[in-house]
Amino acid sequence: MKYKLLAWMAPWMATPFMAKASLWNMTPGVTEISQQVYSLHMTIFYICCAIAFVVFGVMIISLIRHRKSKGATPAHFHESTKVEIAWTVVPFLILIGMAVPATSTLIAMEDPSxxxxxxxxxxxxxxxHYQYFGEDVGFYSLLSTPKAQIENQAAKGxxxxxxxxxxxxxxxxxxxxxxxxSDDVIHSWWVPAFAVKKDANPGFINEAWTRVTEPGIYRGQCAELxxxxxGYMPVVVEVLPEAEFDLWLEQQKRLAADAEAAERDSLSEQLGLSESMTLGEQVYNGRCAACHQPNGMGLPGVFPAIKGSPVALGDVAAHIDIVAHGQTGTAMQAFADQLSLKELAAVVTYQRNAFGNDTGDVIQTREVNDRLNGGEPDEAGTGAKHTEPNEVVEPTSAIEASTETTAALTLEQAMTLGSEIYNGRCAACHQVNGMGVPGAFPAINGSAIALGEPAEHISIVAEGRAGTAMMGFAGQLSARELAAVVTYQRNAWDNQTGDLIQATDVDAVAGQ
Structure with a gap:
């Protein structure tokens, strides 16, 4: 019986000694901190194994020695003060023993001085985006796995x-x-070999540090949904010997200077349609297609289409501004710092001529440079519109129309503008058809809010609702835009209230 018991317990006894060699265990990493984390992990692991060995050992021995078939009879007793003290004090001492090395490691991890x-x-x-402080070196790091592998058209690398x-x-x-x-949502920069995993939060700065002793390439990824x-946001770190790193840094500075010179030279370059479309397609597929899709159709209710859009078919200057500076309150990020002037010109040209848009516009580098510097393109520009000081240009899209906040909206204008805002800001939760997602996001079609008092409706859209996922849009939309989207919600689908909300109504609710 004893030999059978030992054979049964052997795997449990061997576990601590096999842990280091196991492929399933944490790796020691290549930094002092990562090795401290590994040692802490193994210390806690051994303590847990010892506790398990003692507790289960006593249980098993008790079951075997005091089983009914051997004539054992249960004892009758009440709680013991000594036992109560023992199983309170012993775990407390064990936790203190765990806390001392854990605290030391955590303090070291949080010391970037x-x-x-x-x-x-x-x-x-x-x-x-990586920016080396004091070195004028910075660059973006993007996934380079070929799309053919991602789409299962080629073997995985x-x-x-x-x-x-x-x-x-x-x-x-x-x-x-x-x-x-972060520029947008919460990300998390994680490299397991360094024992560094730190959230990147928009509007906040988090700190971490590392000191790597072994040259090599180390991989990680974004660890936040x-x-x-x-899943397409990897982290790759190349660690070089100190002398090689210094050479690399000098090379990057020279490349940055060369790129700046190339930018200046490109201002006098005239791009042809074919050249712009080729370069623009490369940039679009690498930077834009993830949201707007390779066919330019976007994702309804989430990301707008480029095909047939008011932006791509409208004013060139406005198009350049959106691509270069992004659009506040939406997922559209700014690319002015990510792309060269030539790439910006090419991708705008591509968007205006691909997917059946066929405007014939060829955007030049000079036009982009002038827009980024707050001016209008010179007379050599081929795309942007020129205006005299007193000339009024009709807005080319509903979003542009929303900037003219002094004029009252007609019902048709409000529904057009409201539809555009709703599909860009609200449809992801409440759905394009206004039916919501039962149990998660309420429907607007037939809702008590959309059919009730306009003032309450305006208040909810502007200020949000505490305790729910409904955010306030007062800081994201103008009074005219808020009026339009409320009007749309009150008249779309089967609601048909006939209410026409104006910017003055929104201002009145905000002033209450």
Whole structure:
């Protein structure tokens, strides 16, 4: 019986000794902190194994020695003060024993002081931006896995979805401080080999640090669910010996200077339609297609279509502004710092001529440069409209019309503008047909709010509703836009209240 018991318990006894060699265990990593984390993990693991061995050992021995078939009879007793004290004090001492090394490791992990190099890491959907402080070196790092592999049209590579066009480069044996933030939603920069995993929150700065002793390439990824392409946001870090890193840094500075010179030279370059379409397609597929789709149709209710859109068919200057500076309150990010002037010109040209748009416009680098500097294109420009000081240009889209806040809306104008805003801001939750998602997001079609008092409706759209997912849009939309989307919700689908809300109505509710 004893030998059978030992044979049954052998795997449990061997577990602590096999843990280090197991492929399922945490890896030690390549930094001092990662090795401290690994040691802490193993310490806690051994303590847990010892507790399990003692507790289950006593249970099993008790079951065997005091079983009924051996004539054992149960004892009758009440609680013991000594036992109560023992099983309170012993776990407390065990927890204190765990807390001491854990606290030491956590304090070390949160100490980025005396860094030799500081790098700002900015997450955005779905890429990382690295900026080396004091060095005038910065770049974006994007997934480089071929689309054919992602679409199962080619065999998966060795580092499938864990490869980028430009890795972050670090030196060995230097303390590197990371400042992490985000342009849009919450991301999380994670490199397991460094034991670094830190959230990047919009509007906040988080700190982390590392000191790598072994050159090599280390891979990680965004560890926060940040959107539909969350899995396409890898982290790749190349660690070079100190001398090689210094050479690399000097090379990056020269490349930045060369790129700046190329930008100046491109101002006098005249792009042809064919050249612009080729370059623009490359940029679009790499930066825009994830949201607006390769066919330009977008995702209804989430990301607007480029095909036939008022932006792509409207004023060139407005189109350049949106691509370069993004659009506040939407997922449309700014690309002025991510693309060269030539790339910006090419992708705008592509959007205006692909997907059946066929405007014939060829945007030049000079036009983009003038827009970025707050001016209008010169007379050599081919796309943007020129206006005299007193000339009035009719808005070319509902969003542009919303900027003229002094004129009253007609019902037709309000429904057009409101539909555009609703599909861009509300339809993701309440659905394009206004039916909502039962149990999650309420319907607007036939709702008590849309059919009730306009003032209450305006208040909810403007200020949101505490305790629900309904956010306030007062800081994102103008009074005219708020009026239009409320009008749309009160007259779309089967609601048909006939109410026409004006900006003055919104201002009156805000002033209460």
């Amino acid at each position: 005396d860094a030799d190099l500081t790098i700002q890491i900015t997450g955005s959907q779905w890429k990382w 060795e580092n499938y979805l864990l490869e980028v066009d430009k890795p972050l480069v670090l030196p060995t044996n230097r303390k590197v401080r990371f400042l992490l933030t 940040c959107g539909k392409d969350h």
